[in-house]
Amino acid sequence: MDIILCDELLQEIFHRLPPPPSSAVSLVSKRWRRLLRSSTSSLTLRLSHHHPYPSFPSFLSDHTHLNSLTITTIISDHLLLSISGNCPNLTHLNLSGGSVSLHALLSLSTSCPLLNSLSLVLSRPVTSLRFLSSFPNLKAINLTLVGNTSVSDHFISSSTEEELLNLQSIHLSGIRPGDYAVNFLWSTCNHKALSHLGFQNCEGVGDYYYSFSTFIKGLQNLNQLQLKTCRSIITLILLNLADNPYNSLSSLLIYDGANKESLLHFLRETNCNLQKLDLRLPLDLDDSHLFEIGTKFNRLNVLRLQSCCMVTGEALKTLGLALTNLEELGLTNCDVINGQTGFLVELAQNLRNIKVLDLSYNHTLADKEFALMISSFCNLRKLKLRGCSRLTNVSLVSLCKNCQRLESVDMLYCNGIQEEGVEFVILNSAELRNLRVEDRKLTEAARRWMAHKFIEVQS
Template identity: 85%
Template sequence: MDTILCDEVLQEIFHRLPLPPESSSAVSLVSKRWRRLLRSSTSSLTLRLSHHHPHPSFPSFLSDHTHLSSLTITSTTTSNISDHLLTSISGSCPSLTHLSLSTGPLSLYPLLSLSTSCPLLSSLSIILSRPLTSLHFLSSFPNLKTISLTLVGNTNTNTLVSDHFISSSTELLKLQSICLSGIRPGDYAINFLWNNCNYESLLKLAFQNCEGIGDNYSFSCFIKGLNNLNQLELKTCRSIITLILLNLADNPFNTLSSLLIYDGGNRESLLHFLQETNCNLQKLDLRLPLDLDDNHLFEIGTKFNRLHALRLQSCCMVTGEALKTLGLALTNLEELSLTNCDVINGQTGFLVELAQNLRNIKILDLSYNHTLVDKGFASMISSFCNLRELKLRGCSGLTNVSLVSVCKNCKCLESVDMLYCNGIQEEGVEFVILNLPELRYLRVEDRKLSEAARRWMAHKYIEVQS
């Protein structure tokens, strides 16, 4: 077989087959020829480095991947190896379009070299250190669409302030996605983004663990002028969330369709945004244990009755009555997530009424509601005949009885997650496999899969996911 197939045919086979990592390793061991052809046909590569410096053969290894367009590198060491890696990448991967380096921090000169050697780069995820004097190097990437920046180290405001006054570029950045992490007060180099990003192109804006935003005035002008922003994510950003939400509410062109806020909000600014914005939210994802109450839910039901996805995590301050009222308004809802919600643990019966008003739900997530029991769950699940995906992870109060109700009422289920459900046993897993004709993905502990269950899964092409 090895002599019959020419290089081009083998390359085409390797290029078309989405080989998992373990299969790729096996293929590379067949012969040197197969290893060379496999590398030359690989377009996406993820590497995890465990040593302090790249191996001397690392550039040669990268050069063998002539079709490489996406590269992700992580490291188990905290030493600074990123500059060496970037130098190797710049000289070996001219066709690269996506690069993610979770090692760091990087220096300016290797980044400038990267922009010259990899002109097709459209997505870049990197770590930079303080003091950060400039982001002008971004202008050197002509095709850059997605940027993810993480800042580390101590803040030196005296060094950073200078860029506050000179952050301008001759050509606007055509970024579609900006993701920032670790921004602190005094990181004024970030203003380069607010002053030089094309308002028309930006679609996604994300902040994580951020305490600053650069210059407030520059950012306010920027966010009020965004014409096509449709996705906003705020994770652990309590210090800046009021500024962002108030300015976004004043945006006359508000096209936001997806909003995510985790671990740090402000009740008043969130309520003001919900009341004043003219956007048409389609997806709302909130994890605000102490900052989300019934007033917000009533406003959501009043303002966003076309919402398609609602995800609430750890909602300690909301009541079952508010959720039932919300269910009456959101008749178009297709995804509902109530994860680790005290209202489920403390108010029995409301789930049944909620389910009766949400019959279009296709994705239901009730994970980590430890007091959810068979009787209440069975009563509500009978209303979800169109369900495609069900997540019950960590619902330790459910038993095999609940799975009988699932199989009876949800014949269209394609994916079920029942990891860490201590009350569900091997027999229940077998029952699900045999009685859900559309099931394709199952998440369950390996010890709960009998030999018979494994055979049935193989016959029905059901995949176990961790």
């Protein structure tokens, strides 16, 4: 067999193998190992930091077509220089395991000119981000700052003569007051190019508020904005974004910290046309925000609300009347479901186009209400019921009866659902392709049917 198959055919077979079998290919023969490595385009490595990786350059040099590399362990300059010398075709590099030096990054920019996506961890004090200009094709930067910082350590001035960065995506983590180097992004990023902007665990934006405000107001094609645990800066961002004269923002995600007034101001004043809204704001989202969403964004097609403790069933029903185009609805760990029986049924009657529904971790959701609600969702493709512990096999009968086009179901941690119910779903869902359920709930018959119907199971 090894002699009959040519290199190209073997490589094509390797590409089609799922992950577990593919990892054993290199053990068959030296030829198979060489062909596997030379045809691999993406690698994720977790290297031991107890030795200096003597064989690492040789290992990389065998991967001649490598264009995406992720390393999740501590990064050294020696390691980064090995990447620079052996991976000239890299387009994506993720160094999430630790901080890297600017010297090694400059070497990387020279040796890997095709690099367009870069994820880095830098240790404070960071005096400058001008090294980003050395990457000619850079389109996406994911930057995390770690360590102690001093506000008065360094004063970074931004030059208007810097060449524009044509970044399409910026994601920043751990920015604090005093991280003046971040201002380089606001002064050099091309306002027309940026489409994705994200902040996570950030308490500052570089501290030149005028520069940042001007940057936000001038973004012409911003499509997605993510704000996770950024209470200190969210008012600054939302107020300036509301004044942006362009209306390109279509996706907004805010988790774990907002300001009620600034969020309400943004919803009222922005002229953007949101298509996707994802909010996890237990104490900062109330009925006034939902009423404004229903009034302003009636073309919304994705709405996800997590841990919505301060909203009522009446507000959600009113919102449902306005969002007739909605295709995805998430109500995760929603107190109103636990406290107001019946409103889900009325909500569902106005949302006939739902294809994706997430009701995870609603521990009091019962069979009767679920059955009445699910009867309105005949177009449902994907359903998440994870952690809905009161649901039983009765709910699955209603699900299969009403949702004939179901492709994916998540039933993990649903203690009331037993083996018979899981088997019933497998047998009576013609288009089911993905199932998440505990392994102990799968009978031998269920496993045979899954293999016959090509259903993937995840536990």
